[in-house]
Amino acid sequence: xxxxxxxxxxxxxxxxxxxxxxxxxxxxxxxxxxxxxxxxxxxxxxxxxxxxxxxxxxxxxxxxxxxxxxxxxxxxxxxxxxxxxxxxxxxxxxxxxxxxxxxxxxxxxxxxxxxxxxxxxxxxxxxxxxxxxxxxxxxxxxxxxxxxxxxxxxxxxxxxxxxxxxxxxxxxxxxxxxxxxxxxxxxxxxxxxxxxxxxxxxxxxxxxxxxxxxxxxxxxxxxxxxxxxxxxxxxxxxxxxxxxxxxxxxxxxxxxxxxxxxxxxxxxxxxxxxxxxxxxxxxxxxxxxxxxxxxxxxxxxxxxxxxxxxxxxxxxxxxxxxxxxxxxxxxxxxxxxxxxxxxxxxxxxxxxxxxxxxxxxxxxxxxxx
Numbered sequence: 454x455x456x457x458x459x460x461x462x463x464x465x466x467x468x469x470x471x472x473x474x475x476x477x478x479x480x481x482x483x484x485x486x487x488x489x490x491x492x493x494x495x496x497x498x499x500x501x502x503x504x505x506x507x508x509x510x511x512x513x514x515x516x517x518x519x520x521x522x523x524x525x526x527x528x529x530x531x532x533x534x535x536x537x538x539x540x541x542x543x544x545x546x547x548x549x550x551x552x553x554x555x556x557x558x559x560x561x562x563x564x565x566x567x568x569x570x571x572x573x574x575x576x577x578x579x580x581x582x583x584x585x586x587x588x589x590x591x592x593x594x595x596x597x598x599x600x601x602x603x604x605x606x607x608x609x610x611x612x613x614x615x616x617x618x619x620x621x622x623x624x625x626x627x628x629x630x631x632x633x634x635x636x637x638x639x640x641x642x643x644x645x646x647x648x649x650x651x652x653x654x655x656x657x658x659x660x661x662x663x664x665x666x667x668x669x670x671x672x673x674x675x676x677x678x679x680x681x682x683x684x685x686x687x688x689x690x691x692x693x694x695x696x697x698x699x700x701x702x703x704x705x706x707x708x709x710x711x712x713x714x715x716x717x718x719x720x721x722x723x724x725x726x727x728x729x730x731x732x733x734x735x736x737x738x739x740x741x742x743x744x745x746x747x748x749x750x751x752x753x754x755x756x757x758x759x760x761x762x763x764x765x766x767x768x769x770x771x772x773x774x775x776x777x778x779x780x781x782x783x784x785x786x787x788x789x790x791x792x793x794x795x796x797x798x799x800x801x802x803x804x805x806x807x808x809x810x811x812x813x814x815x816x817x818x819x820x821x822x
Contacts, residue, residue: 454731455487460537461697463493466505470541476625480812493522497703530555546591560820561596567737596820597620601737601759620818625811626743630716633749634724647685652709657788660726665693668735673697678708703771723748728787734774736760738769747803751794753783767798771782
């Protein structure tokens with residue numbers, strides 16, 4: 454009898470969690486499993502009318518969903534009777550116990566990506582409530598998936614789950630979204646791209662893709678722009694007034710922010726950048742440097758958290774994470790045409806986190822039926 458897996462996600466396909474849910478659905482189906490997604494839809498994270506493949510439950514917000522999702526979720530489980538339920542992040546841990554109530558024989562798993570809500574904001578009332586009501590149920594899951602050994606070690610200490618079933622599976626790079634051009638962009642093509650995006654007159658492009666929260670260390674990226682005024686520095690992410698204010702105080706004309714990019718436009722940013730920079734203080738994995746590599750662009754990362762674990766053999770790493778001069782030294786090398794990435798190691802990295810290899814690890818991590 455074919456094993457049945459239900460993947461539960463509370464963010465749509467524009468987000469990394471949504472893409473992960475779709476990737477897991479695809480690789481499990483390719484392996485012959487009966488895999489389906491369940492989208493917990495709320496207006497904030499599902500603002501559009503576009504339907505994603507799979508099932509859905511809807512609530513007015515994630516906060517009210519803490520109560521209103523439970524009953525419909527149990528009813529859906531009894532109807533579908535999955536063997537395994539995968540919750541894509543710890544904030545959905547409050548549903549792990551509902552699996553046991555509805556289907557005592559089913560197994561509930563949680564994909565743990567990071568513990569930043571717990572570690573970065575210990576005095577925040579918002580995150581205290583999230584940890585108390587949403588995340589705490591993760592402790593009752595039957596098994597765990599982790600994106601890195603770094604995350605696993607911290608999650609086991611946080612949840613007291615050392616020795617319980619779990620596996621590091623990484624995260625897949627979506628090769629349908631991120632892939633290199635047929636030929637490397639010429640200097641003229643790069644210049645034309647910068648001009649089209651309002652960054653004309655600069656000698657190159659340095660890119661980062663990130664939120665503006667403190668752990669992302671966007672301030673160091675802005676400091677890099679101050680050190681190399683003849684290069685354009687682009688941040689892709691939700692507009693941030695504090696970041697804009699910092700750039701204004703430094704009177705930077707070479708710092709730009711872009712938001713709302715679809716896959717094709719984001720792919721072009723990756724491809725047309727001379728260097729991708731990830732200066733984060735904390736990362737549970739580090740997807741964006743992998744996406745840059747998949748698009749054929751060199752990258753440099755901070756020597757911190759899971760970034761060191763994942764990338765140290767393939768890319769230049771910088772320590773401390775706020776050493777702006779160390780990053781621009783790598784930028785200078787890239788602009789001069791030097792190879793700063795170790796090609797064989799980078800290729801092995803992309804193969805390791807390909808959908809195929811991710812799917813192999815995911816299948817091996819699922820509990821037997």
